[in-house]
Amino acid sequence: MATHLRSVSSPSAEEFDPLDDMSLPGWLYHDPEFFEAEQRAFLKSAPQLVCHESDIAQPGEWRSLDYLGESVVVIRGDDGAARAFGNVCRHRGSRLVDGTGGCAKVLTCPYHAWSYARDGRLIGVPHRREYPSLRPDELGLVPVPLEAWHGFLFVTLQPGAPSVAQMMAPYEEEVALYRFAELRAIGRVTLRPRPLNWKTIADNYSDHLHIPVGHPGLSRLFGRNYAIEAQDHVDRMEGELVEQDSDNPSERAYQRYLPAVDHLPPSHRRKWLYYKLFPNVAFDIYPDQVDFMQFIPVSATETVIREISYALPDAPDYPWRREMKVARYLNWRINRRVNAEDTELIARVQLGMQSQSYVAGPLGTSEVCLRSFAQKLRRLIPEARLGSPPPAGWSKRAS
Numbered sequence: 001m002a003t004h005l006r007s008v009s010s011p012s013a014e015e016f017d018p019l020d021d022m023s024l025p026g027w028l029y030h031d032p033e034f035f036e037a038e039q040r041a042f043l044k045s046a047p048q049l050v051c052h053e054s055d056i057a058q059p060g061e062w063r064s065l066d067y068l069g070e071s072v073v074v075i076r077g078d079d080g081a082a083r084a085f086g087n088v089c090r091h092r093g094s095r096l097v098d099g100t101g102g103c104a105k106v107l108t109c110p111y112h113a114w115s116y117a118r119d120g121r122l123i124g125v126p127h128r129r130e131y132p133s134l135r136p137d138e139l140g141l142v143p144v145p146l147e148a149w150h151g152f153l154f155v156t157l158q159p160g161a162p163s164v165a166q167m168m169a170p171y172e173e174e175v176a177l178y179r180f181a182e183l184r185a186i187g188r189v190t191l192r193p194r195p196l197n198w199k200t201i202a203d204n205y206s207d208h209l210h211i212p213v214g215h216p217g218l219s220r221l222f223g224r225n226y227a228i229e230a231q232d233h234v235d236r237m238e239g240e241l242v243e244q245d246s247d248n249p250s251e252r253a254y255q256r257y258l259p260a261v262d263h264l265p266p267s268h269r270r271k272w273l274y275y276k277l278f279p280n281v282a283f284d285i286y287p288d289q290v291d292f293m294q295f296i297p298v299s300a301t302e303t304v305i306r307e308i309s310y311a312l313p314d315a316p317d318y319p320w321r322r323e324m325k326v327a328r329y330l331n332w333r334i335n336r337r338v339n340a341e342d343t344e345l346i347a348r349v350q351l352g353m354q355s356q357s358y359v360a361g362p363l364g365t366s367e368v369c370l371r372s373f374a375q376k377l378r379r380l381i382p383e384a385r386l387g388s389p390p391p392a393g394w395s396k397r398a399s
C-alpha cells in the first residue's frame with residue numbers, strides 16, 4: 001500500500017545528523033533512569049486531558065486524573081468556572097477524593113474532615129480552636145494550571161511545554177470543523193494497564209508502515225488512501241474510506257451506512273483522522289465519534305491507556321439518531337479488531353526492545369513521524385543518542 005507523507009517540521013539550520021536515519025535505541029524503552037530523565041525533561045510538563053467541559057457541566061461535578069504520582073481534580077464552581085487542584089488535603093496531606101469522578105457540595109477529607117468549597121477555599125476545620133494561628137485563606141487547595149481547548153480541559157503539572165492551542169495551531173481550521181466544544185461523552189473513562197513502555201505504544205500510533213501488514217481491515221477500508229505528516233509538536237494521520245466494498249461484513253456495513261455528517265465538508269465526511277500531540281496524547285476523529293486517548297506512563301515498562309469516547313448530539317431533543325448509533329457500533333467492532341492486532345504487535349516490539357540483541361534500527365524516508373519523535377528525544381535528552389545506557393546514576397548527575 002503506498003502512502004502519502006510529508007514532514008512539515010521546521011528542520012532549522014541544524015547540520016545533518018548521522019543518527020537521523022536511525023530509530024531510538026532499545027534501552028530507552030525499559031531503562032528506569034531514562035524514564036526518570038523523561039519525566040524531568042518533558043513528561044511532567046506535558047498537558048494532560050482530564051475531561052470535557054460537558055463532563056462537569058453542573059456546579060460540584062468533578063473528574064480526576066492520576067499522572068506520574070500526582071492526582072489532580074477538576075471541579076466546576078458555583079460561579080460556573082472549572083478549576084483544577086492537587087487532590088491533596090492541606091492538613092496532613094491525605095488524598096481528598098477517590099475514583100474518577102463525582103459531584104460534591106463540598107470536598108470533605110476522609111481523614112479529619114477538613115472541607116473545601118467548590119472553588120478550593122478551605123471552609124471547614126473541626127476543632128478549629130486547636131489551631132489559633134491557622135489562616136484558612138492560605139490553606140485552600142493548591143491550584144494546578146488548567147487549559148480549556150475546544151471544550152477539552154487539560155492540566156499541566158509543571159511549566160515548560162507549549163499549550164495545546166500552540167501545539168495544535170497548524171490544524172486549528174481543521175479541528176474547528178468538528179465542533180469539539182459541543183461533544184458529549186458516550187461512555188465511561190476506560191483505563192487499560194499494559195506491560196509496555198509508553199513510547200512503544202506512542203510510536204506504534206504514528207507508524208504507518210505496519211498498517212498494510214498488521215491491519216487487514218484498515219487496508220480494506222483505506223486502500224492506498226493513508227497519509228501521515230509530522231509537525232513540530234503534532235503527528236497527523238488520515239485514512240480516506242475507499243468506495244470499493246470490503247468483503248468483511250462490519251466494514252462493508254460501515255462503508256455503506258455511515259451517514260453523511262452535515263456539518264463536515266465533503267472532504268471530511270468519509271475520513272478517519274488521527275492527531276498525536278507530543279508526547280502521549282491522541283485524538284481519533286471519525287465522522288461518527290471522537291475518541292480521546294492518552295498513554296499514561298507508570299514506570300519504564302508499565303503504561304495505562306486512558307480512553308474516553310465522545311460524540312456530537314444530533315439535536316438537543318434527539319441526541320443520537322439511530323443510524324449514527326449503528327455506525328458507532330460498526331466502528332467499535334472494526335477498531336476492537338485493530339486494537340487487538342496492535343496489542344499483539346506492540347507486545348512483540350517491547351520484548352525486542354528489552355533484548356540484548358537489539359540496539360537500534362533504520363528508519364525509512366517515509367517514516368516522518370518516527371523520525372521527528374526520535375530527533376526531538378535526542379535533543380531533549382542527549383543520552384538518547386547512546387546505543388547502551390551510561391553508567392548507573394547518569395540521570396541524577398545530568399540534572
Ligand code: FES
Nearest residue numbers: 089091092109112
Ligand atoms: S489530612 Fe485531611 S483533614 Fe487531616
Ligand SMILES: [Fe+2]
Nearest residue numbers: 204210215342
Ligand atoms: Fe496499528
